[in-house]
Amino acid sequence: MPLLTRIRGPRDLDRLSPEELNQLAGEIRAFLVDAVSKTGGHLGPNLGVVELTIAMHRVFESPQDKVLFDTGHQSYVHKLLTGRQDFGKLRTKGGISGYPSRAESDHDVIENSHASTVLGWADGLAKANEVRGKDDHVVAVIGDGALTGGMAWEALNNIAAAKDRPLVIVVNDNERSYAPTIGGLANHLATLRTTDGYERFLARGKDILERTPVVGRPLYETLHGAKKGLKDFIAPQGMFEDLGLKYVGPIDGHDIEALESALTRAKRFGGPVIVHCITEKGRGYKPAEEDDADHFHGIGPIHPDTGLPIAAGGMDWTSVFGEEMVKLGREREDIVAITAAMLQPVGLKKFAEEFPDRVYDVGIAEQHAAVSAAGLATGGLHPVFAVYATFLNRAFDQLLMDVALHKCGVTFVLDRAGVTGTDGASHNGMWDMSILQCVPSLRIAAPRDADQVRLQLREAVEVKDAPTVVRYSKGAVGPAVKAVGKVGGMDVLRKAGTNRPDVLLVSVGALAPMCLEIADLLDKQGITTTVVDPRWVKPVDEALAPLAEQHRVVVTVEDNSRAGGVGSAVSQALRDAGVDVPLRDFGIPPRFLDHASRKEIMAEIGLTAPDISRQVTGLVAKLDGRFERTAAVDSVEAAEPARD
Numbered sequence: 070m071p072l073l074t075r076i077r078g079p080r081d082l083d084r085l086s087p088e089e090l091n092q093l094a095g096e097i098r099a100f101l102v103d104a105v106s107k108t109g110g111h112l113g114p115n116l117g118v119v120e121l122t123i124a125m126h127r128v129f130e131s132p133q134d135k136v137l138f139d140t141g142h143q144s145y146v147h148k149l150l151t152g153r154q155d156f157g158k159l160r161t162k163g164g165i166s167g168y169p170s171r172a173e174s175d176h177d178v179i180e181n182s183h184a185s186t187v188l189g190w191a192d193g194l195a196k197a198n199e200v201r202g203k204d205d206h207v208v209a210v211i212g213d214g215a216l217t218g219g220m221a222w223e224a225l226n227n228i229a230a231a232k233d234r235p236l237v238i239v240v241n242d243n244e245r246s247y248a249p250t251i252g253g254l255a256n257h258l259a260t261l262r263t264t265d266g267y268e269r270f271l272a273r274g275k276d277i278l279e280r281t282p283v284v285g286r287p288l289y290e291t292l293h294g295a296k297k298g299l300k301d302f303i304a305p306q307g308m309f310e311d312l313g314l315k316y317v318g319p320i321d322g323h324d325i326e327a328l329e330s331a332l333t334r335a336k337r338f339g340g341p342v343i344v345h346c347i348t349e350k351g352r353g354y355k356p357a358e359e360d361d362a363d364h365f366h367g368i369g370p371i372h373p374d375t376g377l378p379i380a381a382g383g384m385d386w387t388s389v390f391g392e393e394m395v396k397l398g399r400e401r402e403d404i405v406a407i408t409a410a411m412l413q414p415v416g417l418k419k420f421a422e423e424f425p426d427r428v429y430d431v432g433i434a435e436q437h438a439a440v441s442a443a444g445l446a447t448g449g450l451h452p453v454f455a456v457y458a459t460f461l462n463r464a465f466d467q468l469l470m471d472v473a474l475h476k477c478g479v480t481f482v483l484d485r486a487g488v489t490g491t492d493g494a495s496h497n498g499m500w501d502m503s504i505l506q507c508v509p510s511l512r513i514a515a516p517r518d519a520d521q522v523r524l525q526l527r528e529a530v531e532v533k534d535a536p537t538v539v540r541y542s543k544g545a546v547g548p549a550v551k552a553v554g555k556v557g558g559m560d561v562l563r564k565a566g567t568n569r570p571d572v573l574l575v576s577v578g579a580l581a582p583m584c585l586e587i588a589d590l591l592d593k594q595g596i597t598t599t600v601v602d603p604r605w606v607k608p609v610d611e612a613l614a615p616l617a618e619q620h621r622v623v624v625t626v627e628d629n630s631r632a633g634g635v636g637s638a639v640s641q642a643l644r645d646a647g648v649d650v651p652l653r654d655f656g657i658p659p660r661f662l663d664h665a666s667r668k669e670i671m672a673e674i675g676l677t678a679p680d681i682s683r684q685v686t687g688l689v690a691k692l693d694g695r696f697e698r699t700a701a702v703d704s705v706e707a708a709e710p711a712r713d
């Protein structure tokens with residue numbers, strides 16, 4: 070790639086001719102398909118912003134000017150143009166992140182991959198420039214999907230109020246989030262796209278005017294600076310202009326010259342201005358362009374020539390949920406589903422196909438989803454809001470004050486709970502079992518396998534007067550883990566084989582296979598272990614304290630932050646019951662985790678069987694023998710074999 074390898078930073082773009090810029094765009098597309106087909110990542114979104122990113126970096130002077138991306142999944146081209154072209158280990162340990170990263174470059178600002186925040190950042194940066202008397206520029210790229218998020222409108226409300234504060238907002242309108250973007254905003258953008266607007270009128274006029282000697286160019290510039298009158302006459306008032314924002318567009322988001330012209334005008338405008346760019350997700354790569362699902366929004370490794378996935382997908386947690394939802398939908402007419410612009414990724418596609426009138430895609434609007442769910446429940450339905458665990462953070466107050474306070478029977482299904490890894494710090498589902506601990510009446514299920522997902526989802530939707538949560542991991546679902554007994558509501562996964570057991574191991578959710586491995590390793594050290602799966606981790610099962618009392622130490626293992634997680638809740642329950650048994654809680658350390666594979670991260674944080682068994686062995690070794698047998702141990706040892 071003769072041109073791309075010569076781009077060491079944005080200023081290297083300045084010397085390229087229009088023909089070379091288009092050649093560079095072609096090279097970048099070839100690079101992205103080749104690299105991302107090997108590593109996986111956000112191929113479609115990045116193929117859609119090649120020309121846009123080139124034009125932005127030619128018009129603006131990053132890093133002095135701030136080039137910001139909403140969500141950040143479409144920043145690969147930005148990385149290629151700012152000195153990062155080794156994509157060999159993209160999104161894994163030691164490789165570059167799949168999102169902007171301040172540690173990688175001072176061209177990067179926003180690392181958060183949660184959508185709809187860029188305009189807030191831009192507003193803040195523009196205000197800072199104003200207070201500090203700096204004339205640097207701020208340009209923020211926001212997708213049509215991210216524009217459906219409430220926070221974007223909170224920011225726009227503020228931005229529109231400051232008529233003289235320079236800020237360039239690029240709306241990257243490819244009509245899609247994953248699927249086609251929904252809602253009134255999407256319809257309005259469609260109107261703007263199809264209106265033969267002011268810009269197109271002037272662009273057409275420009276050719277004529279520029280061919281007109283002497284008066285042509287000045288007349289064109291005059292027309293372009295024309296007051297609203299001309300604009301009103303040519304193009305209808307758009308919503309953005311009604312808000313007080315200057316609107317430039319629609320611009321062909323794959324025409325570098327048109328983009329540079331529009332961005333240059335926007336840069337000079339001296340106030341908040343929206344540049345509406347029409348792009349195509351997956352552009353230039355036929356398998357993506359023709360994909361009827363999500364235009365290769367986020368992919369695993371694929372065959373570059375066909376676009377077909379290399380790894381055959383087995384049964385995953387998401388599919389188990391999706392199939393059970395269809396069965397529930399057939400059995401109960403009151404069950405409806407909600408997604409925040411992720412119908413297929415959260416497994417609701419089949420439900421939507423069979424019950425199109427009972428599924429709601431609310432856009433990237435988790436807060437609205439939760440409040441709307443409270444309305445649906447109050448209206449006599451049982452909503453199931455399927456969302457990635459990390460994105461529920463955003464709707465905490467709505468869950469607490471709209472759903473729980475009003476005793477609404479709403480079920481939140483949290484996919485991607487626990488360490489996800491490759492999407493970086495803001496994508497790990499590591500906070501839900503901490504932040505939800507303080508929600509009165511809310512119940513949390515952490516199913517350990519596919520059977521438990523089915524069972525616990527059914528248990529959850531039976532609860533009519535409180536929020537319920539079912540949370541499970543990303544990817545392939547592990548082997549079934551059968552119970553060998555029952556104590557209270559808890560499944561006994563392994564009996565200690567002695568009436569004087571050393572360790573009570575509380576296994577949470579998908580980590581059950583690892584917990585059984587821990588017990589095996591402890592066995593080899595002569596340490597006996599009872600393994601229980603609480604199934605419902607909130608509230609803590611009442612049978613846990615008396616059972617704990619008959620062991621020398623309690624160990625909890627969870628794929629959630631240690632801060633305020635299940636371990637903390639169990640510790641509190643033991644204290645409340647006056648049970649004084651040492652407890653060690655294993656979970657995710659309360660810090661942001663750099664991008665890496667899940668396996669790499671679990672090893673790094675010591676959430677592995679060898680690491681945990683080694684620590685528990687050390688703990689037990691320190692304890693003197695001090696316990697006596699009572700009935701509770703008998704209950705485990707004597708427990709009837711679980712009925713399948």
Ligand SMILES: Cc1ncc(C[n+]2csc(CCOP(=O)(O)OP(=O)(O)O)c2C)c(N)n1
Pocket residue numbers: 114140142143182183184211212213214215216241243245246247250350366409410411433435460463
């Ligand atoms: C709060 C939040 N909810 C959901 C997501 C998952 N997500 C990532 S990208 C995306 C679609 C974004 O669409 P758009 O903003 O139009 O960007 P495009 O991919 O089209 O460039 C979604 C829903 C997210 N990152 N953040």
Ligand SMILES: CC(=O)[C@@H](O)[C@H](O)COP(=O)(O)O
Pocket residue numbers: 140142182366367414485489492543
């Ligand atoms: C950027 C974003 O938030 C999503 O595209 C996310 O990367 C998807 O994650 P999964 O690949 O786990 O579905």
Ligand SMILES: [Mg+2]
Pocket residue numbers: 212213214241242243244245246250
């Ligand atoms: Mg989009």
